[in-house]
Amino acid sequence: MNNTDWNQKTVQELEDFLKNKIVLQGSEEYAALKIGWAVTNNKPAIICFCSTTEDVQAAVTLAGKKKLPLSVRGGGHDWQGRSVAHQGFVIDLEHLNTIVIDPDAKVATIGGGVTALKLINAADPYGLIATVGNCGEIGMTGYSLVGGYGLTSPSTGLAADSIIGAEVVLANGQIVTASEAENPDLLWGLRGGGGSFGVVTSLRLSLYPAKPLLAGFIMFPLSETETILHGYNKLMKSAPDELSAIVAFKPAPDGTKVIMIAPTWYGDVEEGQRVIDSIRKLGNPVMEQVTETTIKDLLESLSNFIENGHFHYCTTRWMSDVAPEVMTAIADAASQPTSALSGIGLMHLHGAPARVPLSETAFGLREAHFAVSALAEWTTEDTANADIHKKWVDDLFEKIDSYALPGGYLAFMGNDDKEQLANAHGSNLPRLQSVRKKFDPNGVFSREQVPLAR
Ligand SMILES: Cc1cc2nc3c(=O)[nH]c(=O)nc-3n(C[C@H](O)[C@H](O)[C@H](O)COP(=O)(O)OP(=O)(O)OC[C@H]3O[C@@H](n4cnc5c(N)ncnc54)[C@H](O)[C@@H]3O)c2cc1C
Structure with missing residues (x-):
């Protein structure tokens, strides 16, 4: 399916595509969910459990058609519940959790919902580690997008410094790749700028030797x-x-x-x-x-x-x-x-x-x-x-x-x-705001953590 087809679909078609992945406020399933580390008063209207990039494209498009505020949940460890928009549409990435390790290149390609301990467990048999913080349940993407202070950071850098590539679904449903060769400005922004460009469906992260x-x-x-x-x-x-x-x-x-x-x-x-x-x-x-x-x-x-x-x-x-x-x-x-x-x-x-x-x-x-x-x-x-x-x-x-x-x-x-x-963005703020404007011109992924240009 090409990038524009999603926008041509009706709400009903998108809902049918996402059947069994959507949980609505008020349902029994919703009441049983525990989707965040912190308790907050945020009550999303819809939670959509995406397990593929196509699910994410459909979910982003559906949220836009329903005119609901959108938020993205990775590991759910934001202390203020910023991944769970109040009365909004939550794209939950818990099931977008594939991990592929390339031991020769020392690179992991991970789904946007992969958590730190799962990545460490996958890299371990190859004698490799990733830069991780002090909590195994943190989402690697949410952690890396804000910077990522890690246990080995003085040697291996911030988690953001490990990002060498990404796949991102933008607000219009388009998939873009960020790397040194393609959209290098997006790659720059993803490295510690706090996110707010789109849904990061996968990251390519550098790995490091597992020393004593x-x-x-x-x-x-x-x-x-x-x-x-x-x-x-x-x-x-x-x-x-x-x-x-x-x-x-x-x-x-x-x-x-x-x-x-x-x-x-x-x-x-x-x-x-x-x-x-x-x-x-x-x-x-x-x-x-x-x-x-x-x-x-x-x-x-x-x-x-x-x-x-x-x-x-x-x-x-x-x-x-x-x-x-x-x-x-x-x-x-x-x-x-x-x-x-x-x-x-x-x-x-x-x-x-x-x-x-x-x-x-x-x-x-x-x-x-x-x-x-x-x-x-x-x-x-x-x-x-x-x-x-x-x-x-x-x-x-x-x-x-x-x-x-x-x-x-x-x-x-x-x-x-x-x-x-x-x-918090120092002299990088103006560039960050312009990259954000380029990739999310209507502020769909707007977050207070990356203030909009005034
Ligand atoms: C117990 C605990 C220990 C911690 N320890 C450390 C530490 O050692 N070092 C450190 O630097 N930080 C630490 N943190 C902070 C943590 O790294 C951040 O709160 C991080 O943003 C959590 O990411 P998450 O995916 O788990 O959270 P979420 O709540 O799911 O997401 C946090 C933010 O990132 C966005 N996001 C998440 N995934 C994606 C994605 N795939 N695409 C686009 N946006 C996404 C969300 O929309 C949200 O705005 C800790 C937090 C806790 C609660």
Whole structure:
């Protein structure tokens, strides 16, 4: 079928083509669905489970004919439910999940709904890995389109840097290919610009050798927060490419609150042991578990720590340095969260992603930096206290905002953070807006994360 035939079809013909793939609000099947990591108040009118590019073409056309707001769901892990449009038409890609590994070229071709752990499992027999974050259930496409900070990023780059090609279904149902040879401007935009061009039905991603990995966590008493943050700040600013490390605040198994550093070392194990030892010496560890492992085992074990089905409120800022005032504010907030589920996290990006020139991809910051985020999380039984939990995040960021760089990581910002969302693209914003206008002139895939040109 050629590209224009879909638009010539009637609503009835499109519905017939998508028979058994459409779930309507109000149906029994709809009531039983759990389609997002987060709980939100978004109730789509129609969810269409697409398993082929043709399904996606038909679904995009049908949504247009029904004049319904369109959203695309990959792994469903956006904290604000942005993949599930309220009263809209959701193109669900869970079943668009083929994975083909070319071990010689070290390239994976994946369907738009493939999740991180599934890709890692498919690449593993070939001794290869992909750049992935710390959650196996995240959609590889949704994660790569916003940038994709990964466990091995200082060596292997942002996930966006791994994108070498894509197939995209545009709002008019047309299929376009993005590569260095075809539509290179679209490829540029897909690399960390936040999406908003069309439905990415497949991605070609570079893969990397599965080297030995040292990973786990070291927990320190919460009372040592400022000392640990001081040491982390210093250590990460001269960290080698083999090291990535996240700071998080978690309860230890006995319930006491701790500050935790979770390192990942992707390289020579002996050298890694020495570096991990220097992290240990930042304070007085109360508990630790750092072992030789694989990305596959690490992602599987991390899944046990991630809970679904809660409400969230999140924000984030980029910082080139964690100033002492920021450490004090984080220590204060971490010692009195309004919900036991809420947390603060710090990541550091250095190495390979910081060596890519800013204009080479759409990602908005190419200097070594920290990403400081706070996530308020509460259960569906605790909705009455939602504003209190949100205020905990806002109060922290009011104190630390003036120490931040403009912008922040798109995935962890909310749609209300308009000024910083625009800054998040840095000097790439005008080009991103013009690429978006070219491929989605009517803003059908409009997302607050890529502000429209004014
Ligand atoms: C527990 C958890 C851990 C996380 N850890 C990390 C981490 O380590 N590093 C990191 O960088 N981020 C991390 N994130 C953030 C995550 O990468 C982003 O929220 C990402 O956008 C999720 O993608 P998804 O496909 O799972 O989500 P979805 O909610 O399905 O989609 C997110 C956005 O991407 C769009 N999208 C998804 N697939 C497609 C497609 N095929 N075509 C077009 N648009 C598409 C959606 O429309 C939506 O706007 C984490 C999030 C969670 C909840």
